[in-house]
Amino acid sequence: xxxxxxxxxxxxxxxxxxxxxxxxxxxxxxxxxxxxxxxxxxxxxxxxxxxxxxxxxxxxxxxxxxxxxxxxxxxxxxxxxxxxxxxxxxxxxxxxxxxxxxxxxxxxxxxxxxxxxxxxxxxxxxxxxxxxxxxxxxxxxxxxxxxxxxxxxxxxxxxxxxxxxxxxxxxxxxxxxxxxxxxxxxxxxxxxxxxxxxxxxxxxxxxxxxxxxxxxxxxxxxxxxxxxxxxxxxxxxxxxxxxxxxxxxxxxxxxxxxxxxx
Numbered sequence: 101x102x103x104x105x106x107x108x109x110x111x112x113x114x115x116x117x118x119x120x121x122x123x124x125x126x127x128x129x130x131x132x133x134x135x136x137x138x139x140x141x142x143x144x145x146x147x148x149x150x151x152x153x154x155x156x157x158x159x160x161x162x163x164x165x166x167x168x169x170x171x172x173x174x175x176x177x178x179x180x181x182x183x184x185x186x187x188x189x190x191x192x193x194x195x196x197x198x199x200x201x202x203x204x205x206x207x208x209x210x211x212x213x214x215x216x217x218x219x220x221x222x223x224x225x226x227x228x229x230x231x232x233x234x235x236x237x238x239x240x241x242x243x244x245x246x247x248x249x250x251x252x253x254x255x256x257x258x259x260x261x262x263x264x265x266x267x268x269x270x271x272x273x274x275x276x277x278x279x280x281x282x283x284x285x286x287x288x289x290x291x292x293x294x295x296x297x298x299x300x301x302x303x304x305x306x307x308x309x310x311x312x313x314x315x316x317x318x319x320x321x322x323x324x325x326x327x328x329x330x331x332x333x334x335x336x337x338x339x340x341x342x343x344x345x346x347x348x349x350x351x352x353x354x355x356x357x358x359x360x361x362x
Contacts, residue, residue, distance in 0.1 A: 101129045101182065102202045102259075105175030107168045108134055108189035112141040114304060116150065117224060121192035123154050127199035133159040133178050134189070135171040169271040169279045176270065182206055182262050190304045191256040192220070197300045201259045204294060210264035212287050214239065215296035217254035217303045224304075231351070232303070242295050244288045245333060248326050248340035250347050251281040253293075256301035264290060277318040278325045285329045319348045 104122045108115055122132045132154075136143055144162065151158050159178060165171045172186050183205045187193060197215075205211050216239070219232040238252040247253070258280075268286040271279045287293070326344050330337035 101131060101180055102185065102198050103176075103179030103181030103183070104130065104132045104185045104187055104198075105172050105179065106132060106134045106187050106189050107171035107175070108136045108139065108143060108147075109168075110139050110141050110143065111189040112139070112143045112146060113222075114190040115143055115146055118187060118189045118192050119147075119150055119154075119158070121194075122187060122198075123157055124195075125193065125198040126196065128202050129181075130198055131157050131159060131180060133161065133175040135161040135165065135175045137163065137165045137171065166273050167276050169275055170273040172279075173270045173273065176265060183259060184262060184265055185259040187256055187301070192224075192302050192304070193256075194218075194298075194300055194302065197298075200296075200298070201300070205259060205261040207261065208263060210261065210267045210290045211294070212258065212260035212264050212291065213294035213296060214253050214258040215298050215300035217257040217301050218299045220302045220304050222304070226302070227305075236299075240295065240297070242288075242293055244285075244292075245336060245340060247285060247288055248330055248333065248337060249344050250351070251278070251284065251322055253280075253284050254301065254303060255280040256303055257299070258284070258293075260287065275321070275325070277314060278321040281322050282325045282328075285325070289332070315352060319352055323348055 106118060119132060122130060134147055136147065147160055151160060161174060161178065165174060176184060183202050201213060204213060216236040219227050221227055235252045235254060264287060268290050272282055275282055323344055327341055330341050
């Protein structure tokens with residue numbers, strides 16, 4: 101089985117598409133665990149309707165949490181699968197993805213993989229911008245040192261097994277914008293990922309997304325995360341930190357010019 105965890109809060113507009121993108125996957129035994137700490141936008145009512153349709157394959161958690169990272173950790177604690185993934189409720193998986201990744205990760209030793217991510221807008225129309233193209237290009241080859249430069253790994257297109265989750269540790273619940281980056285850097289200390297060239301998921305860009313609303317803080321937090329891990333790399337790590345700051349300024353400029361306004 102593969103278990104997907106979906107933290108959700110006030111995402112009624114995108115939630116159904118995200119849920120169906122997981123539970124309509126073919127050729128694999130999948131469960132989806134949705135954690136909603138108290139949405140009042142109709143999300144809970146929708147989830148209960150979907151539960152009537154999908155039954156025990158859709159697990160719902162409605163308890164309060166301490167943020168997105170805590171919600172993912174709580175969901176992973178409920179997960180029954182040997183293969184794991186995390187999809188935000190405004191993103192979506194591509195058809196057939198889980199049947200592709202599950203056999204690659206169904207093993208005892210800690211393992212993880214990532215592929216490419218497409219880009220969609222608030223209306224679910226496919227689009228592409230420079231950031232998405234660049235992340236896919238940068239991620240075509242992996243190295244731990246290069247990961248210190250910037251987070252080029254698409255969270256919605258990344259999967260791992262239970263052994264990796266248990267060995268590397270869970271999400272840091274004090275991190276709210278760069279928790280995935282910290283997780284990848286810890287995963288990379290355990291094992292090198294398998295890199296797939298296929299697009300596995302779609303990332304949604306919209307005005308209410310955290311990355312759109314808190315771009316400066318997200319980039320600042322990512323720098324501090326890289327700094328936290330750079331000590332393992334000596335002088336090379338310090339050089340990567342200098343370059344990380346330069347690349348952050350470039351990315352900030354682009355986001356301020358191109359981020360969605362509505």
